[in-house]
Amino acid sequence: MTNQHRQRTFDSRFKRSNQAYLKESETSSAPAIRIGFVLREHFSMMAFTAAVDAIVTANLLSSTPLYSFRTLSLDGSAIRSDLGIEISVDGALQSQSSSELDMLFVCGGLRCNLQPDRALQDRLRDAAQHGLILGGLWNGSYLLAQAGLMDGYECTVHPESRDGLQETCPRVTLSANPYVIDRERVSCAGASSALSMMLAVIGQHYGNEVVRGIEEILSCDKIGEIPERPMPCTAIDPALPEPLQAVLQLMEANIEEPLGMEELAGLVNLSRRQIERLFHRYIDSTPSKYYLELRITRARRLLLQTNETIAAITVACGFVSTTHFSHCYRDYFGQSPSQARQNRGR
Structure with missing residues (x-):
C-alpha cells in the first residue's frame, strides 16, 4: 500500500471560488498579460474602473497574477477625470516602450478633446x-481611428461621438453594439459596457471559468427588479431545474449538520437516483462531492477570515472530527488547516 498523498480537484463551480488557494500546479504559470491604460483629460472614471476591476478580480482568482497594468498619460502628468478627481499616473506614454506591454487601451469620456493629437497618434x-x-x-476608439488604426476593423463608440467618427473615418466599420472585439482591436461605448468588454477579453485569454468566477464576485449584489431579494450565500444558477435548485439550497442551509441523501430526496420529492442524474447532467458532479466541496469551501473561508479554532470550524462545517477535516482540507488545498492559517496574508 502506498502512502502517497491523493490530490482531489474541485468541480468547476467551486474551483472558481477556491482557485487562488489551490496548489501552484493548478493555476496559471504563464507570464502576466501586461496592459497599459492611457488616460485622457476628463476620461470616464466609471468605464476605467470597471475595466480595471475585472482584471484585478481575475488576479484574485489565481495564486499567480494573470494581469499587470499601469496608467499612462501622454507626458506623465496627472489627469483629471470626468468626476473632477485628479489621478496620478504611473508613467508617460511618450517614454513607454511598446515592447513592455501586450495591450494598450485609450480611456475617453464625454468631455474628452477629440481633436487630432499628433504625439498621441505617433505613440x-x-x-x-x-x-x-x-x-x-467610451470614445477611445475615435482617437484610435484618427490614427488610422481602426481602418478595416469593426468598432463601437459612445453615441455622442458616432457622427464625427463616421464622417472623418469612413474606412471604419461602426457597430451599434455596446462592445466589439475584432481581431487585435477592442472597443466599448460607455461605462456599463466596459466591464462586459473586459470580461470577454479575459474569456479569450483564460476561458469562461475565470469569467464566471469574476462574475460571481462582482455580481453578488445584483438585484434586478426585486430590491428586497436577499443575496444568496453562493451563486445558484437560476437556469437550473427547480428541483435541483431546491436541493442546492437545502445543502447550503444545512452545512453544520449535513443531510443524508435519503433525507434530501424526501424533502424534494425525488428519488436518490433522480437527484444523481440531475447532478450528473447539470453540474457534472455527484451530490456527495458537491456537498463536500460546499462545506470545505465554507471551512476555508472561516479558516482564513476568522480566528475561530480549527475544532470550532470542524463542527461548523459538518466534519465528524478535526482529523477528518484536516485530511479533507489537505486533499483539496495541498496543506493542512493549521498550515493554511499560518500562511494567510503572505
Missing part, C-alpha cells in the same frame, strides 16, 4: 507596429 501607431492589441473605452 499609438508605434504600439500597433509592435503588435499590441489596442482598445478604446
Whole structure:
C-alpha cells in the first residue's frame, strides 16, 4: 500500500471560488498579460474602473497574477477625470516602450478633446507596429481611428461621438453594439459596457471559468427588479431545474449538520437516483462531492477570515472530527488547516 498523498480537484463551480488557494500546479504559470491604460483629460472614471476591476478580480482568482497594468498619460502628468478627481499616473506614454506591454487601451469620456493629437497618434501607431492589441473605452476608439488604426476593423463608440467618427473615418466599420472585439482591436461605448468588454477579453485569454468566477464576485449584489431579494450565500444558477435548485439550497442551509441523501430526496420529492442524474447532467458532479466541496469551501473561508479554532470550524462545517477535516482540507488545498492559517496574508 502506498502512502502517497491523493490530490482531489474541485468541480468547476467551486474551483472558481477556491482557485487562488489551490496548489501552484493548478493555476496559471504563464507570464502576466501586461496592459497599459492611457488616460485622457476628463476620461470616464466609471468605464476605467470597471475595466480595471475585472482584471484585478481575475488576479484574485489565481495564486499567480494573470494581469499587470499601469496608467499612462501622454507626458506623465496627472489627469483629471470626468468626476473632477485628479489621478496620478504611473508613467508617460511618450517614454513607454511598446515592447513592455501586450495591450494598450485609450480611456475617453464625454468631455474628452477629440481633436487630432499628433504625439498621441505617433505613440499609438508605434504600439500597433509592435503588435499590441489596442482598445478604446467610451470614445477611445475615435482617437484610435484618427490614427488610422481602426481602418478595416469593426468598432463601437459612445453615441455622442458616432457622427464625427463616421464622417472623418469612413474606412471604419461602426457597430451599434455596446462592445466589439475584432481581431487585435477592442472597443466599448460607455461605462456599463466596459466591464462586459473586459470580461470577454479575459474569456479569450483564460476561458469562461475565470469569467464566471469574476462574475460571481462582482455580481453578488445584483438585484434586478426585486430590491428586497436577499443575496444568496453562493451563486445558484437560476437556469437550473427547480428541483435541483431546491436541493442546492437545502445543502447550503444545512452545512453544520449535513443531510443524508435519503433525507434530501424526501424533502424534494425525488428519488436518490433522480437527484444523481440531475447532478450528473447539470453540474457534472455527484451530490456527495458537491456537498463536500460546499462545506470545505465554507471551512476555508472561516479558516482564513476568522480566528475561530480549527475544532470550532470542524463542527461548523459538518466534519465528524478535526482529523477528518484536516485530511479533507489537505486533499483539496495541498496543506493542512493549521498550515493554511499560518500562511494567510503572505
